[in-house]
Amino acid sequence: MAEEERKEPKKKLLTVSTSPHLTDRSTSKQIMYEVVIGMLPVTLWSIYLYRHMAVIVLLTCLAGCLGTEWLFNLARKRPQTITDGSGIVTALILGLSLPPTLPWWAALIGSVAAIGAAKMLFGGLGSNIFNPAMVGRAFLMACFGTMMTTWAMPFQTGVKITYEDPAAAPSAITQPTPLALAKDAIKHAADPDIAEWNKQSPDDVNIIILDMFTGNMTVNGSTGETSALLWLIGGVFLLFRRTITYHIPLAVLGSSGVIATAAWWANPEVYINPLAHLCGGGLMMCAFFIATDLVTCPLSKRGRVIFGIGVGTLIMLIRLKGGYPEGVMYAVLLMNAMTPLLDRWTRPKPLGGHVSAD
Amino acid sequence: MTAITTDKIRTKFTFRRGVHPPHRKNFSASQPIEHIRLSSGQQVVVPMSQHLGAPCSPTVEAKQQVVAGQEVGTSDAFVSAPVHSPVNGVVKQISPQPHPTGKKVLSVVITVGAEQPQPQQWQELTTDFTPENFEPEKIIDAIRKAGLVGQGGAAFPTAVKLMANPKKPIDTVILNGCECEPYLTSDHRLMLEAPGPMVAGLQLAMRAAGAQRGIIAIEDNKPDAIRTMQEAVKDISNLELAVCQTKYPQGGERQLILAVLKRVVPTGGLPLDVGVVVVNAGTASAIAWACIEGRCCNERIVTVTGAGIQRPGNFRVPVGMLLSDLIDHCGGLTDDAEKVLLGGPMMGPTTGRLDVPIVKGTSGITVMTRNEITLDEEMPCIHCSRCVDHCPLSLVPTRIAHAVKARDVEMALEYDLLACIECGCCMYVCPSKIPLVQYMKSGKEMARKAKQK
Numbered sequence: 125m126a127e128e129e130r131k132e133p134k135k136k137l138l139t140v141s142t143s144p145h146l147t148d149r150s151t152s153k154q155i156m157y158e159v160v161i162g163m164l165p166v167t168l169w170s171i172y173l174y175r176h177m178a179v180i181v182l183l184t185c186l187a188g189c190l191g192t193e194w195l196f197n198l199a200r201k202r203p204q205t206i207t208d209g210s211g212i213v214t215a216l217i218l219g220l221s222l223p224p225t226l227p228w229w230a231a232l233i234g235s236v237a238a239i240g241a242a243k244m245l246f247g248g249l250g251s252n253i254f255n256p257a258m259v260g261r262a263f264l265m266a267c268f269g270t271m272m273t274t275w276a277m278p279f280q281t282g283v284k285i286t287y288e289d290p291a292a293a294p295s296a297i298t299q300p301t302p303l304a305l306a307k308d309a310i311k312h313a314a315d316p317d318i319a320e321w322n323k324q325s326p327d328d329v330n331i332i333i334l335d336m337f338t339g340n341m342t343v344n345g346s347t348g349e350t351s352a353l354l355w356l357i358g359g360v361f362l363l364f365r366r367t368i369t370y371h372i373p374l375a376v377l378g379s380s381g382v383i384a385t386a387a388w389w390a391n392p393e394v395y396i397n398p399l400a401h402l403c404g405g406g407l408m409m410c411a412f413f414i415a416t417d418l419v420t421c422p423l424s425k426r427g428r429v430i431f432g433i434g435v436g437t438l439i440m441l442i443r444l445k446g447g448y449p450e451g452v453m454y455a456v457l458l459m460n461a462m463t464p465l466l467d468r469w470t471r472p473k474p475l476g477g478h479v480s481a482d
Numbered sequence: 483m484t485a486i487t488t489d490k491i492r493t494k495f496t497f498r499r500g501v502h503p504p505h506r507k508n509f510s511a512s513q514p515i516e517h518i519r520l521s522s523g524q525q526v527v528v529p530m531s532q533h534l535g536a537p538c539s540p541t542v543e544a545k546q547q548v549v550a551g552q553e554v555g556t557s558d559a560f561v562s563a564p565v566h567s568p569v570n571g572v573v574k575q576i577s578p579q580p581h582p583t584g585k586k587v588l589s590v591v592i593t594v595g596a597e598q599p600q601p602q603q604w605q606e607l608t609t610d611f612t613p614e615n616f617e618p619e620k621i622i623d624a625i626r627k628a629g630l631v632g633q634g635g636a637a638f639p640t641a642v643k644l645m646a647n648p649k650k651p652i653d654t655v656i657l658n659g660c661e662c663e664p665y666l667t668s669d670h671r672l673m674l675e676a677p678g679p680m681v682a683g684l685q686l687a688m689r690a691a692g693a694q695r696g697i698i699a700i701e702d703n704k705p706d707a708i709r710t711m712q713e714a715v716k717d718i719s720n721l722e723l724a725v726c727q728t729k730y731p732q733g734g735e736r737q738l739i740l741a742v743l744k745r746v747v748p749t750g751g752l753p754l755d756v757g758v759v760v761v762n763a764g765t766a767s768a769i770a771w772a773c774i775e776g777r778c779c780n781e782r783i784v785t786v787t788g789a790g791i792q793r794p795g796n797f798r799v800p801v802g803m804l805l806s807d808l809i810d811h812c813g814g815l816t817d818d819a820e821k822v823l824l825g826g827p828m829m830g831p832t833t834g835r836l837d838v839p840i841v842k843g844t845s846g847i848t849v850m851t852r853n854e855i856t857l858d859e860e861m862p863c864i865h866c867s868r869c870v871d872h873c874p875l876s877l878v879p880t881r882i883a884h885a886v887k888a889r890d891v892e893m894a895l896e897y898d899l900l901a902c903i904e905c906g907c908c909m910y911v912c913p914s915k916i917p918l919v920q921y922m923k924s925g926k927e928m929a930r931k932a933k934q935k
Contacts, residue, residue, distance in 0.1 A: 139820050139855070140834045142920040144906030145827040145848075146503050146664060147856045152864050152913040208861065250862035250914075369871075423867040423878060471897075472876040475736065476749035479900045 156209025158367045162358035173278040174224035184228045185219035188235025196244035217257035220348025225276045237263035254460045275344045301345045306396040307449040316393040336403040352403035359412025368416040375432025376411040383440040406452040420460045427470035434459045495741040496727035501907045509787040510667045513795040522596040526802035527839040529589040533631040535561030554590045563639040564629040568780040568800030571595040605676045613685040621690040628772035629779045633764035637843030644690040652691040657684045659700040659763040660733030663826025666846040668783040669763040671796045673707040677714035683766030696721045703728040731905040749901045790819030790849030806836040823848040828906045861914035869908035879908035886925035894925045
């Protein structure tokens, strides 16, 4: 239409639109790809550690997430949205939170659940209530509990893990994660000395914590739970680019750190070093990349702080008192459910007060 | 952070939130104000409604001779302002004509005559000025007769604004020289070229409103204007300078009062509720011209700017001059001109036609090219909360837009839709390029209709 008008140079037509006519350059697409860039360092490191296993899990998630979104759009006769980057973010977060040993078909099922059930059924980008990646992971946790809690050590290429009897696998291949050891220590609270974690010398503990922080090869866990440092670098990148604000990361790390420290002070025999908690599992990933998911966190700064404190507190509650060694997934999902309420409670008061009803 | 640098000038005033759009004032910032004289045979269109309030009725007839400054329309209503002919000439017709608002408005069309008066001196006052010689009633009367309205854009009749209200005493008048809209430079040039009348106008406004204190607020991206105004107020005891941070919308009344005086204007209230009156820089000068020189509001300073105009500049334009004539005077539009804005890019409405007149509230003409405007497609809201973090009124724009989209007026009102000043910060920062201001405007329209029912 506009092109036809331009063909006649004499009759120049002007564009009419509402103000403002200047806008900031950043776009939603750019925000999504910045999150992807933030996750790249840790993704590359995970591929280095878990080789083809990580590649298979991540690629399956990518194909599963984008494919599901493509099919849903096709079925609903909507314009395709798979290039907006949000599907890639979900795929990466999901893939990085799954065990590297997970069979590809399980990862595929998780991806379909994440994008199909948690995002597209709610109306696509921006309309979902729950973090899609965490819903996908929760779905897999409910379906394939054993597979989801069997943790291979890095570099275990070419070894087949049989899930019928995972305990039969040699410990060089699969091992409890540091957080599982922490849980074990809590279970043996009556007799702390028989807990695996407590058998290590303080120096060994320090080395393990350092390995958890840097992502050295001795620590196992989910595909992406390799290096707290690389998550931190990605998070600082997002903060620097102003893709996220500091409120949620600070609240998550602060609240979980305070609780872990308090528990450790109260009873260092039962509760492990808070630094191990901060660097262990998905806490760093959660603080910067999962809890900060723009769609599912509150709008106001006050709301985001409360949301972050809630996530951090629930994570530590599950880790210290709950049935699972790790609580990121459930903490985020529970707080996602709180988001609409938090939005209502923490709505900013307009400058000059509310409009009076007349 | 209020640092007192000298006893007359205080700096670093600001408000919370807001945005930092590119200034783009270089197109016209160094162009001195040029007086535009219309040539014989040209037409001017003087609309009967150029202000907030009741429209005027014509006081002349077709084929009647008029002289520059002659009243051609007036009204008995309290909130109104008479209109005057900008030229000597003959009334061609009185009929509805296209108006910048997009509607047709009854207007007096005047054909410019051959003999025109000499341009009036405007940069300095022609007589010695002592504010004490002017009685408040006389000032208000002169302003009313001159048909003065706010020159910043809202065009509220100045006489009504300044009239002392015994229930709500005014202690401070703020001269708004922020000019926070990108591109526009008319207030900046006026401060540089005619500081005398502006300061006199501020003193007259203070006298009319009964205020003891006058503050001149300027953004810190205009250091030359700050120096000029500092020089102009140095011997006047009750005037001071407030240098504000360059941030949009620093020149919004509420934001300016908050920044400079730390007073919060209640939602739905006016600045006079907190004892303040804000006058625009151009308005202050016009007050001085009206009261001291006895002139009427038939000319105004207009910035014509943007990459889409051949020769940007600042002009003293007869009110009623057609936009197309003004653009021709500036060398015409460039080939890639895409949008013509009546005002700056943050709040200025676009016009689709160029046969509309310059009115009393037209602060500038910004012509944007295809490259300058964003044509990104609207994406779904991703709840990034940038609009919430930048709204200078602490509203939740995305929620209001959502409610308006669903035609849920009650929800929109619940989220304080009516407090919105349509400054455009929310859409400026929106990464999904959602036309939030459009939703605000249509929401207000919906609320108005719902109330009528």
